[in-house]
Amino acid sequence: MGEGGLMTRRRAVELMTAVTEGGRLMAEVTGGLLAELSPAERARAQRLATEALRWAQRSDRVLGPYLRNRPEDPILNILRLAVFELFEAGEAPHGVVNDAVSLAKGPKSGLVNAVLRNVLRAHLDWTALPVPSVPKWLRKRLVAAWGKEAVAAMEAVFAAQTPLDLTVKEDAEGWAKRLDGELLPTGSVRLAKAGQVSALEGFDGGAWWVQDAAAAIPARVLDPQPGERVLDLCAAPGGKTMQMAGAGATVTALDISPARMERLAENLARTGLSAECVTADVFEWSPPAPFDAILLDAPCSATGTLRRHPDLGYAKSDEGIAGLVALQDRMIDRALGWLKPGGRLVYCTCSLLPEEGEERAAAMASRHPDLVFVTPDASGLDPAWRIPLGLRIRPDHWAGRGGIDGFFVTMVQKPA
Template identity: 55%
Template sequence: MARTARAAAVAMLDGVLGEGLLLSQCEAALTGLSPADRARAQRLTAQVLRHVEPTDRLLKPFLRKAPPLTVLNTLRLATVELVLGEAAHGVVNEAVNIVLHHRRHGALSGLVNAVLRRVAENPSFGKQPPQRLPFWLRKPLVDAWGKPAVTLMEAVQAAPAPVDLTLRPGRDVGIEGAEALPTGSLRLAPGVQVSALPGYATGDWWVQDAAAALAVPLLAPQAGERVLDLCAAPGGKTLQLAAAGAQVTALDVNESRMTRLRDNLARTGLVAEVVVADALDWQPEAPFDAILLDAPCSATGTIRRHPDLPFVKDGTELEALVTLQAALIDRALGWLKPGGRLVFCTCSLLPEEGEAQLAAALARHPGLRVDDTLPPGADPAWRAPAGGLRLRPDYWADRGGMDGFFMARLAR
């Protein structure tokens, strides 16, 4: 039986929920699929991961005990499709076939058929709350931002994220249905085929979440300045810096992720010096006017676009990340010209990787201060109490939210 998009989605769910793999590590399941089916499989997998908890509650009355994981993931996938309005006949038949042709679980195809026919009689999550974040993450977020804010974050994360575009300065792009955001990004509906949009081939824009796109305006690069994009991959900020006319050095330790950065530079015709090296070992030939440090972090602010993260991470990596962030801040400050500026940012919702990291840096470096200038279009309500910007998924909730970020501009 040839693998279908649904069968690939089940295999990817097995990888995330059974083996603790990130979705990016499950792409072998997509082998042999057409581009359209690959995209569909990825979309289906993400939909299920956003609704595992409510789906399991819906299935529970029809299951005397939990079936094997592949069978359960097949049921989850089919249930989510039924709730989203897919025709019951095709959904149920393919789910039955996926299990029927499984090398170990074929005998459970009858169970799948019976359960899904019951679900199809009332395919709704009803008034169930959205999927909750895992305890290790939810508790510190509630402590930091309050329960209502976290509940709204969870509601935003239950829906596919819209697609945000950063426009190249001076380019006039007419994209039907695009919403111009106050910060200058364009927002499109989820699932749009990016490569088919006007301006793609000519490099008039690139995909970049609206929150992530604020770091470069906060740094305010000037034409001709020497600017370092530290931990640069996959390169959205590098493109912004280069488009502003800066002389950009883009540095990252990950060769494979830098391939995407090079591809984007080629598509847009923008120029940057690309360096693959460990920032803790590398040394520049001369100091920089400005540095953008988008430091490695827990990525807890990106769950709306990466719904696999709550199932794969458990917070145990946080201590090492905080230590690395501090080391990178210290190293970057040593590479600045006198009077230079540094923007430190992390796509994290946890204060340890944002507000607390800033406080620790200020304590370690006498004379360092926060430049509290806001980037154009930023809401003053996003200003963090001790300086910098605190961005959260519940902001712009009626528009689809934004990634969670902390960012601060530092100067001596």
Template identity: 55%
Template sequence: MPKPTPKPKSKTASKSSMQTRRNAVYLLDQVLGEGRLLSELIASGALERLEPQERARAQRLATETLRGLERADRLLQKHLQKYPPLTVRNVLRLATLELCQGGAAHGVVNDAVEIVSRNKRTAGMKGLVNAVLRKVVAQGEDAWNLLRVPRLPKWLRGPLVQAYGPETMMAIEAAHFAGAPLDLTVKGGAAALAETVGGVVLPTGSVRIADAGQVSGLPGFEAGEWWVQDAAAAIPARVLNAQAGEHVLDLCAAPGGKTMQVAASGATVTAVDDNPARMERVRENLKRTQLKAELVVGDVMAQKGSYDAILLDAPCSATGTMRRHPDLPHAKDGSEFGDLIGMQSWMLDHALSLLKPGGRLVFCTCSLLPDEGEVQVEEALERHNDVRVDRTALEVPGIEPEWITEEGGLRLRPDYWSELGGMDGFYVACLRKDG
């Protein structure tokens, strides 16, 4: 019996596909040409004209292209005598990624040519785009898979190789290239939720879902039973181990994952952040999860009071989150690291001044750089004779002994739990003030 003839794609669907790809190219232009972060672009409404599904796809295409940028460039350089303008390069990169991931050649190539044709500055290169992509199609998907795992830019790779060695660096890069599954922090029973959503319970108690789809459509979202939070990001609050009746200060609190963890313990929480828009997200998340915290929009350094426990998630390079944010190493160049390190020291000193005698402070950063973690704690101990590291706080289910560092902190890396999908890079330490 002959197979039925497939229905041709409608003009509306074809136009939608082209618009999605066009917007993905715009995102790439902004990241690679203007040094902007995807999160900032999305928050500013860069894709607001797209339908939610198209917006998500455009963001996913841009993210995956950035993740595989080195491979795309290596395949394209074989067919280019010189690099074309950035927008054309990004059209080629995006199309190459799709073709090498099994995208339908006809639709991908036609949309790429159409995107270039619509811009007066690039219209003259539509023939080049068509010819180059036809050659990529002829190479086949195997050419992509034979290339090495993409490496981080030299400005970042150098310091990380110095910190961890070349073998570990390659394992970290493999974790970045693999991307990140979705992790949830659960108010109640993690096992029950994992069974409901088809996920697994990680050793530290988070629920991990490999292919989540639309987050807001997952069971328990509307009821506020959980929130999205990488498993590594959930560990600092577990180390703090807030107790009912304690007064806890959460500094640099937005977007609020740790605030909700502390609030769920029954502690009285004051959450501080200087970004009004991000604090509005905290407010919305607290409302959805039916948890309570006092929210303060203001400068961390202006805070006063005396607290039983403090959680300081200090502003940092965010180099530990690159498996979820592959735009970061391309949008930044490391020039701001010095200022961030200085800010972390000031915030840590001020936070310690707000801690009651006998109280504890968890300092953490989502960074892979020792200067933003291990070194900060070592130097803080030198500045404060009445503060010590509390190693017993790290006795949290799921924490491996080899993750504990010489000075008594916790070093988390993307290559840990590689068989489970990795984790974000984080540094966590618990400091206790003498009573």
């Protein structure tokens, strides 16, 4: 694969180790670790790290018989990456093993060489091994909420190759054809294999942006109208802001992170859309006037995005969930105070945990009995998603289509 391939694999291993050893989310470290790579190499390194982590459980089963002791994370991740490339990605063994040995360096290179050659000699049936399971702390909660059968179906979706979803400014059907993709019932365009996103037709011209089909639904449910004043809370990186601006609304986008707001501004510039960008703490900022509609995509465990972000399973635990739940309630109450009479609020989280979704809606109803819960009405909504207080979207609901992120969405209207 050459020196360029070796460097890409080195950076992929470093990304994996930042997650497994450092407890960091991959998005937090990608910019620094991959800065020197070309766009194509960056995309490949990120894909290798993501997929190797997705299959790490199965790789560990393969490696176990040939390891007397668990090696330190950098060496273990070299082995995990190699096993993924050999058996799941189907790369040529010679190049994979040679690069793995080169990455190990020093005395550990002999261990890596011996283990991988033993693995190759075993002629194992990779596909017969169990599908990777979600982390124990999360699996217990999911089984309690949805049952073992549903969780097993989600795990099968998490193990599959994740397609890429796009939200298109206009002519979604035409762009689906141009990019050889599928127009989903909800209006998103799905690409089975995308490669380097920035190299796709329409990226430079801002014709579309990357946004999972589930993440595009809250703004469709809110249904902002031309001329309405709309607030996007926790807005970065801006997918929902761009949806609402594209619908003709006057959008204020608020987020506490300067770095994430910079990315939102870049996305707006690329797509030629406009919004008022505010970098502030939601509990310290106040709007000059109330809004017609507010979209609150609240901070959450992000457990619904495991199919796209397997690093979550290594970098997160359930320790912070109680704090997130309290924060979600405070943000809901804060947002409701900024609505005009008759205004509407969409609350959503990319979580599979009822305490961050259904239970927050029930608590909102208890605290604000005058609110009216509005039945979500947007094109392409799957009947399986509908629940009494909104929408519950699970990855297994679209298993046959390549999955979808887990989301909870509810909409309420303030009394007129």
